[in-house]
Amino acid sequence: MPENPYKSIPAKLLDVIEESGTIKTFVLKPERPILFEAGQFIEMAVPGVGEAPFTPSSSPAVSEKMDVTVMRVGKITEVLHDLSPGAMLGLRGPLGKPYPVDTEFKGKEILVIGGGVGLAPLRSLLYALLDRIDTYKKVVVRFGARSPQDIIYKDLMKKWTTNSPMDFVISVDADDTGKWKGPVGMVTTIMDDLPINISDAVAVVCGPPIMMKFATLKLLELGYADSRIYLSMEKNMSCGIGKCGHCRLGPYFVCEDGPVMTYDKIKNYEAIWD
Amino acid sequence: MNWLFLHSNQILTFVKSITDGKLLIVPVLIEGSWHLQAQNPDSINEFPNSPFRATESLKTFLFIPAESVGGEIPSEKETVIFGAKSCDLPALQILDKLFLEGAFEEPFYSERRKKTIIIAEDCSDCLPSCFCVAVGNTPYPENTADLIFSDVEGGKLVAAATERGEELLKKHGGSFSAATELQLSEQKEKRNAIKEKVKISLQEQKIEIPENIAEILQKKWPDKIWEKIAETCVECGACNFVCPGCHCFSLTDELTSEGKALRTRVWDACLSENFTRVAGGANPNKKREVRLRHRLERKFIAPYEAEEGYACSGCGRCIDACIGKLDMRKIIQEVANA
Ligand SMILES: Cc1cc2nc3c(=O)[nH]c(=O)nc-3n(C[C@H](O)[C@H](O)[C@H](O)COP(=O)(O)OP(=O)(O)OC[C@H]3O[C@@H](n4cnc5c(N)ncnc54)[C@H](O)[C@@H]3O)c2cc1C
Ligand code: SF4
Ligand code: SF4
Ligand code: FES
Numbered sequence: 001m002p003e004n005p006y007k008s009i010p011a012k013l014l015d016v017i018e019e020s021g022t023i024k025t026f027v028l029k030p031e032r033p034i035l036f037e038a039g040q041f042i043e044m045a046v047p048g049v050g051e052a053p054f055t056p057s058s059s060p061a062v063s064e065k066m067d068v069t070v071m072r073v074g075k076i077t078e079v080l081h082d083l084s085p086g087a088m089l090g091l092r093g094p095l096g097k098p099y100p101v102d103t104e105f106k107g108k109e110i111l112v113i114g115g116g117v118g119l120a121p122l123r124s125l126l127y128a129l130l131d132r133i134d135t136y137k138k139v140v141v142r143f144g145a146r147s148p149q150d151i152i153y154k155d156l157m158k159k160w161t162t163n164s165p166m167d168f169v170i171s172v173d174a175d176d177t178g179k180w181k182g183p184v185g186m187v188t189t190i191m192d193d194l195p196i197n198i199s200d201a202v203a204v205v206c207g208p209p210i211m212m213k214f215a216t217l218k219l220l221e222l223g224y225a226d227s228r229i230y231l232s233m234e235k236n237m238s239c240g241i242g243k244c245g246h247c248r249l250g251p252y253f254v255c256e257d258g259p260v261m262t263y264d265k266i267k268n269y270e271a272i273w274d
Numbered sequence: 275m276n277w278l279f280l281h282s283n284q285i286l287t288f289v290k291s292i293t294d295g296k297l298l299i300v301p302v303l304i305e306g307s308w309h310l311q312a313q314n315p316d317s318i319n320e321f322p323n324s325p326f327r328a329t330e331s332l333k334t335f336l337f338i339p340a341e342s343v344g345g346e347i348p349s350e351k352e353t354v355i356f357g358a359k360s361c362d363l364p365a366l367q368i369l370d371k372l373f374l375e376g377a378f379e380e381p382f383y384s385e386r387r388k389k390t391i392i393i394a395e396d397c398s399d400c401l402p403s404c405f406c407v408a409v410g411n412t413p414y415p416e417n418t419a420d421l422i423f424s425d426v427e428g429g430k431l432v433a434a435a436t437e438r439g440e441e442l443l444k445k446h447g448g449s450f451s452a453a454t455e456l457q458l459s460e461q462k463e464k465r466n467a468i469k470e471k472v473k474i475s476l477q478e479q480k481i482e483i484p485e486n487i488a489e490i491l492q493k494k495w496p497d498k499i500w501e502k503i504a505e506t507c508v509e510c511g512a513c514n515f516v517c518p519g520c521h522c523f524s525l526t527d528e529l530t531s532e533g534k535a536l537r538t539r540v541w542d543a544c545l546s547e548n549f550t551r552v553a554g555g556a557n558p559n560k561k562r563e564v565r566l567r568h569r570l571e572r573k574f575i576a577p578y579e580a581e582e583g584y585a586c587s588g589c590g591r592c593i594d595a596c597i598g599k600l601d602m603r604k605i606i607q608e609v610a611n612a
Contacts, residue, residue: 003381004343004345004346004347004381005378005379005380005381006343006344006525006537006539007343007344007345007537008344008537045527045535045537046527047527047529047535048527048528048529048533048534048535048536049527049529050526050527051525051527073553073554074553077553090535209556234552235550235552235558236549236550236551236552238523238524238525238542239523239525241376241377241378241380242372242376242377242378243372243373243376243378243380243521243523244522244523244524244525244542245521245522245523245542245544246522246524246542246549246550248544248550248572249558250578251577251578256376256377270558270564271558271559271564272558274556274557274558274560
């Protein structure tokens with residue numbers, strides 16, 4: 001008899017870290033380890049309340065604990081935000097396909113463009129890239145936040161932007177603190193003059209749909225090939241296993257064929273950014 | 275296909291022997307329409323059959339409308355379904371591919387599918403909504419069912435279309451003889467006659483379905499046409515629920531009165547507005563006409579649901595179910611002529 005793919009693995013909430021006014025990181029200990037690769041996601045359930053898809057934000061190399069960073073936006077995320085350590089949650093996964101960090105990315109220059117809560121899934125990708133940094137020519141990260149206060153993982157970001165093998169720059173749409181020393185403007189404004197040899201590079205984009213759209217258009221304008229742009233598609237999801245139809249995009253199930261999809265595969269379908 | 279003859283005085287014995295101890299689902303006439311319903315095997319006194327497809331499709335018994343899926347996978351009862359028609363079968367191929375293949379097998383469907391024998395028979399009549407012949411289908415089954423029956427003088431012809439069907443015939447084989455040339459030509463004649471009948475029914479309703487449906491739907495038609503077409507759709511999802519091949523669902527979580535978490539898989543409908551909405555309100559299929567067109571695209575454009583051919587078998591259930599009087603045959607015609 002096959003396993004029941006709808007059944008959650010119980011996970012204990014060990015810690016809740018406040019990242020910003022609307023974002024918290026949940027540190028979970030699943031009853032049995034959930035081995036995932038960067039780019040894959042999980043369905044996280046508040047038992048008896050509901051499930052939603054999230055991408056772990058912790059390192060894929062760590063299996064006994066898992067961090068999930070969640071923005072409060074609706075029914076389930078609100079209930080999640082009210083939970084305290086000790087609560088029991090449910091996890092299903094890993095689901096979907098990972099970033100090809102050991103195959104297509106190998107030997108390449110890697111450009112990562114992120115925005116907003118998109119930094120959560122990207123954090124696990126960046127951990128994975130750092131673990132094998134010698135296999136890439138370089139890793140360049142450009143990240144956009146609404147304001148300095150909206151930047152999550154502040155300590156880690158300080159470290160990664162100042163002292164890491166990555167070329168990492170953060171911009172803010174507006175500086176409401178008066179103390180911001182970095183660039184001000186949408187992330188697309190820090191995408192010119194990138195220290196990247198485009199013909200030898202792949203690009204990863206993850207963030208709110210509107211940011212994904214403009215960042216992709218910018219990449220195309222810069223000359224990136226459609227098939228080298230990896231987009232993290234956010235669609236309504238329920239089953240996460242390619243059966244329920246919610247995440248349909250053309251002939252694809254985003255949960256199964258994605259959630260990371262290259263632009264060439266999806267560009268001809270309507271409403272990919274909605 | 276290897277056709278065998280079953281004499282009319284043997285039919286009941288055969289039916290009894292294959293249904294013995296199993297859950298039996300048969301077509302039953304209720305207030306003028308045929309419904310697939312459970313029946314006590316002891317009360318069967320003739321071959322269970324209907325002239326055309328029943329209101330319920332096979333998915334109702336294999337991918338049931340609501341099912342508790344959060345816990346253990348129950349062991350299902352062996353079941354036999356009679357009354358499957360040709361237009362019920364392509365959907366089974368779609369559901370099999372979706373639920374049994376891919377990275378995950380759907381264990382609840384799989385368990386039912388494994389334990390269910392499907393018996394199909396030629397149509398002897400059709401409904402005004404039937405249009406199998408216009409979408410590359412026939413009003414007689416040619417594959418997928420375990421056993422296929424055709425009426426002939428003095429009994430029935432039967433053939434197996436699956437391994438399970440072969441085994442059934444072997445196990446209960448004593449009573450069959452090889453079909454004669456005469457019987458095969460009688461079958462052919464009857465089959466041609468019902469095919470003609472469906473064609474004439476369509477002609478009488480002035481329904482002409484073009485051959486290049488996929489092409490017609492793929493063209494970027496002005497949304498205005500679709501807006502007008504979708505005007506009477508009330509988003510009830512009935513077309514989705516009655517369709518043998520529509521498979522969308524949602525998982526819902528709730529707490530039982532004892533405080534236990536319950537997860538249920540329930541049929542869902544791509545025609546409903548919230549089907550693709552994400553937090554924050556973004557929704558690729560926000561407009562009703564987009565959702566309606568999306569449903570048609572899924573039925574007629576390969577490889578969305580089916581690798582080749584159409585994913586719609588022309589059963590007409592969605593036409594009968596629509597309270598907004600939407601008829602996909604007319605929609606296709608309207609779009610083709612726009
Ligand atoms: C692959 C993937 C990874 C994601 N990773 C993260 C992450 O790391 N951090 C984060 O904060 N958010 C992430 N999201 C978005 C997150 O899933 C939604 O914010 C969440 O579903 C909202 O649930 P809700 O009940 O609070 O919202 P409501 O608006 O009340 O939604 C109710 C239900 O609608 C469905 N739904 C609504 N929005 C979405 C959505 N965007 N995607 C899928 N289903 C949705 C869900 O079934 C949800 O339970 C991810 C989405 C996807 C598809
Ligand atoms: S659509 Fe064709 S196969 Fe289906 S019931 Fe009508 S006549 Fe029979
Ligand atoms: S789309 Fe309508 S006619 Fe086609 S198979 Fe489904 S219910 Fe039958
Ligand atoms: S979420 Fe169910 S098919 Fe993708």
